[in-house]
Amino acid sequence: MFTDKVQGLGWPAVRAHSAHLFHRGNHVFPAGLTRSTVEKDPIPIYLARGEGAYVWDEDDNRLLDLNNNFTTLIHGHGFEPVIDVVERVLKTGTCFANPTEHEIALAELLVSRIPAIDRVRFVNSGTEAVMFAVKAARAYTRRSTIVRFTGAYHGAYDWAEAGQGGTVTDTGRPKLGYPGAPPAVADNVIVLDFNDAAGIEQAIVPRAGDIAAILIDPTPSRAGLLHPTPEFVAAVSAVALKYDILLIADEVLNLRQGFAGASARYGLEPDLITVGKIIGGGFPIGAIGGRADVMAVFGVDDKTPLVSQGGTFSANPVSMVAGKAAMDALTVEAFDRLERLGDRVRTGLTEAALKRNAPFSVSGVASLFRVHPRKAAPVNSSSATMTPAEAVTMRALSRHFLASGILLPFGAAACLSTPMTDADVDTVIDTFDDFLEKNSHMAWEEQQ
Known part of the structure; x- marks a missing residue:
């Protein structure tokens, strides 16, 4: 069956309904989807609902949403x-x-x-x-x-x-x-x-x-x-x-x-x-x-x-x-609060990488941030392009975040929303630090 094949590629059984829906989608859409920007690893996660800073997929797994429909939902879901x-x-x-x-x-x-x-x-x-x-x-x-x-x-x-x-x-x-x-x-x-x-x-x-x-x-x-x-x-x-x-x-x-x-x-x-x-x-x-x-x-x-x-x-x-x-609802005060949260997440992620001498850097401004699999943040568009090895590292990072209940965009800007709290930001930082700790065996020096 299609579902068994997808699970054989590493797709967890806890998202079996997403696999079923992707199977249906392949009968009506080119490549199974109607937007080429949707992430697949190896198939997309189908969402059922959202509330505040979180979304629930079709298998009722709750995820902290750092995508927010490609930065659109600044107030999160169900505002x-x-x-x-x-x-x-x-x-x-x-x-x-x-x-x-x-x-x-x-x-x-x-x-x-x-x-x-x-x-x-x-x-x-x-x-x-x-x-x-x-x-x-x-x-x-x-x-x-x-x-x-x-x-x-x-x-x-x-x-x-x-x-x-x-x-x-x-x-x-x-x-x-x-x-x-x-x-x-x-x-x-x-x-x-x-x-x-x-x-x-x-x-x-x-x-x-x-x-x-x-x-x-x-x-x-x-x-x-x-x-x-x-x-x-x-x-x-x-x-x-x-x-x-x-x-x-x-x-x-x-x-x-x-x-x-x-x-x-x-x-x-x-x-x-x-x-x-x-x-x-x-x-x-x-x-x-x-x-x-x-x-x-x-x-x-x-x-x-x-x-x-x-x-x-x-x-x-x-x-x-x-x-x-x-x-x-986007008052000056609301923007100031989002910027404070953004500064907090960028600083926390950067400090985690420095603490472990891991080849990661963080860029961004206001409520936007991106994690890069290299020591220095990009200074031009060419230095923002990932090598194949770096793409593997970032895919592993995205998978770790997903397993921890967080949707972290792959190769795109992550963003915060107004319903997010300091605790949500701390969870993002802790999840990144956990990834670095569990992968400390990797030869970071060779990837710089």
Whole structure:
């Protein structure tokens, strides 16, 4: 039987129902799943419910959730203020062809809170937000080329994912996201190294007249949650201003860094900003915001817009009220508490590794953290890429956390949520220390 085969690969019998569901999924989905980002080891864990900082799988195993749907659920699961407003709005209608007051309320909150936003448009995902921000920049500047940085994930739009891994073809062009993508996409994307303050202007000058925007994630997660240096932020800003290039800050993930987001934290002043995840309260959402004159490409009075942007479910009442409730609860005090917990977990994990002279380091900021299987934390995207041996180590770490009742993302950012406690954080630290103790026989020195 399929279940027996999976258990033979090391899948525990305590998750037999997940094995059964994956068997069913393989009859209806390519590779058994409908999202390629879902982790499998060797199959996925199917979840039945969530409450606060915890989830329960289909076999009723309780797990501390450090994934939170890829950093989306900043309030964890089943957040009562969101449940209350969604229950009320469900009875009045879930989506309309006409606008509602709910979209104005959430937009007013974003405009009042995020310095870069004068005007905003809602979409249904982060990918859509980046796509329309790129289109807006092109329409406003009448230019085509986009500059992006290695190691950052900006969704599935062709021009946003070209060169995503930092790899280039043998001709020096950015590698496209999939076979058959139009080769011309690579002609309009320039890929640069994050934090290379000295090299950015030199790389941009030859094509400055055709560059519409610099697309930047202030703290790229897939590159190891790198922090931008002040020199890099200053160089990017100066080059953009000098050559009339727009700055697009992708904060779909990193808005959770603080009350006003990541750009404000690092002194970046973007012309456009994309946000999502936490602004939807657990429901599908994305948004493009920015300067009023740039956002005018989406429409001015009754004139035909330069960029037509719609979406059947954009600004639907459910996402709007859920997002407003979630964001209202994210006060300055709530962010300060999350940052304190984040500092606690990063410090505790780092001290555990140092105590045992183990080849691990920790990066992150605010409520985000990543464990790296090497002594020094990444300084660029290439140093965030795991070797095969390091991937084996990280897989062992993830399995140890799972056996201890914790979902630790593999090769992605882990995150905290507001219902987490100091005790939860201590459990994470103790579990990591336990892993190091039980694996102290490993030749750490050889893996440095």
